[in-house]
Amino acid sequence: MPELPEVETVARGLRQHLVGRTITSVEVYCEGSIATPCPEEFRARLLGQQVRAVDRRGKFIVIGLQDSDLLVHLRMTGQLLVAPADQVCSLRHVRVALTLGDLRLLFNDARKFGRMALVPSAVEWLAALGPEPFDEQVTASTLAARSRNRRLPIKSLLLDQRFVAGVGNIYADEVLHAACIAPGRLACSLSYAEFEALLAALRSELQRAIADRGTTLSDYRDADGQSGRHQQALRVYGREGQPCPRCGRPIVRIRLGGRSSYHCPHCQK
DNA sequence: AACCTCACCTGCGGGC
DNA sequence: TGCCCGCAGGTGAGGT
Numbered sequence: 001m002p003e004l005p006e007v008e009t010v011a012r013g014l015r016q017h018l019v020g021r022t023i024t025s026v027e028v029y030c031e032g033s034i035a036t037p038c039p040e041e042f043r044a045r046l047l048g049q050q051v052r053a054v055d056r057r058g059k060f061i062v063i064g065l066q067d068s069d070l071l072v073h074l075r076m077t078g079q080l081l082v083a084p085a086d087q088v089c090s091l092r093h094v095r096v097a098l099t100l101g102d103l104r105l106l107f108n109d110a111r112k113f114g115r116m117a118l119v120p121s122a123v124e125w126l127a128a129l130g131p132e133p134f135d136e137q138v139t140a141s142t143l144a145a146r147s148r149n150r151r152l153p154i155k156s157l158l159l160d161q162r163f164v165a166g167v168g169n170i171y172a173d174e175v176l177h178a179a180c181i182a183p184g185r186l187a188c189s190l191s192y193a194e195f196e197a198l199l200a201a202l203r204s205e206l207q208r209a210i211a212d213r214g215t216t217l218s219d220y221r222d223a224d225g226q227s228g229r230h231q232q233a234l235r236v237y238g239r240e241g242q243p244c245p246r247c248g249r250p251i252v253r254i255r256l257g258g259r260s261s262y263h264c265p266h267c268q269k
Numbered sequence: 270a271a272c273c274t275c276a277c278c279t280g281c282g283g284g285c
Numbered sequence: 286t287g288c289c290c291g292c293a294g295g296t297g298a299g300g301t
Contacts, residue, residue: 001293001294001295002294002295003294003295006294059295073295073296074294074295075294075295075296076293076294076295077293077294111293113295113296114295159295159296161295161296168294168295169293169294169295170294171294215294217293217294218293218294219293219294220294237294259293259294259295260292260293
């Protein structure tokens with residue numbers, strides 16, 4: 001579920017609480033939630049490490065330690081929550097818990113899709129990820145060039161984390177609506193002007209969602225357990241049958257790449 | 270190589 | 286009330 005704006009919000013909250021603290025205990029309740037290394041090594045290597053920084057890359061949270069990086073991907077239902085270490089925990093799906101002095105960092109994840117990975121270098125581990133949408137090197141020209149031979153729906157390309165990092169199903173639909181582009185259009189068929197509109201929409205939609213601290217449809221919470229408020233600003237996602245905010249005609253849901261896609265067939269061409 | 274589908278899990282809401 | 290079905294924001298393995 002969490003996409004770039006939600007992960008950014010979580011990372012900011014974690015940064016505030018965790019930077020400078022030292023990991024004093026590690027509890028792994030679900031071994032499958034650790035991608036690498038093995039749980040024993042994961043625990044041993046984390047103990048005593050001080051948190052240097054907390055960042056985001058695409059949909060990954062990067063917790064920078066002294067000699068390694070702890071990566072967290074929340075996938076659909078993952079949450080990273082900070083709570084007082086002495087507080088009784090009422091969460092039902094805690095997979096990993098780290099104690100840092102008098103704080104506890106809880107990785108809660110109902111569907112067990114999320115993963116933690118302790119790696120020597122986040123930059124190397126995430127090298128295959130595409131550029132951040134706010135990176136200056138991303139321009140309408142570079143997007144157009146990289147789409148030239150791509151005969152797949154533009155929405156599918158937006159969801160490909162190697163194309164740009166951080167876009168998921170909700171914001172892909174919102175961005176395409178803002179840019180007046182139909183989700184099923186083949187990527188190679190977009191004009192230069194459409195790539196300009198797409199990039200502008202990508203940046204403004206993500207920025208607005210970050211300002212709203214993300215979209216909460218069900219599970220998403222920030223590091224302090226708070227919901228986002230961008231769900232009220234969504235224009236198409238989840239709004240099948242409701243009027244398009246731009247032209248008033250009904251929003252339509254289609255199936256694209258196995259996922260629900262919401263769009264306005266009248267004003268998205 | 271490029272693209273598509275499905276499996277991975279669990280929970281929840283709607284229909285019967 | 287309770288059961289069953291379909292659906293869910295992400296990703297990558299495997300098939301075409």
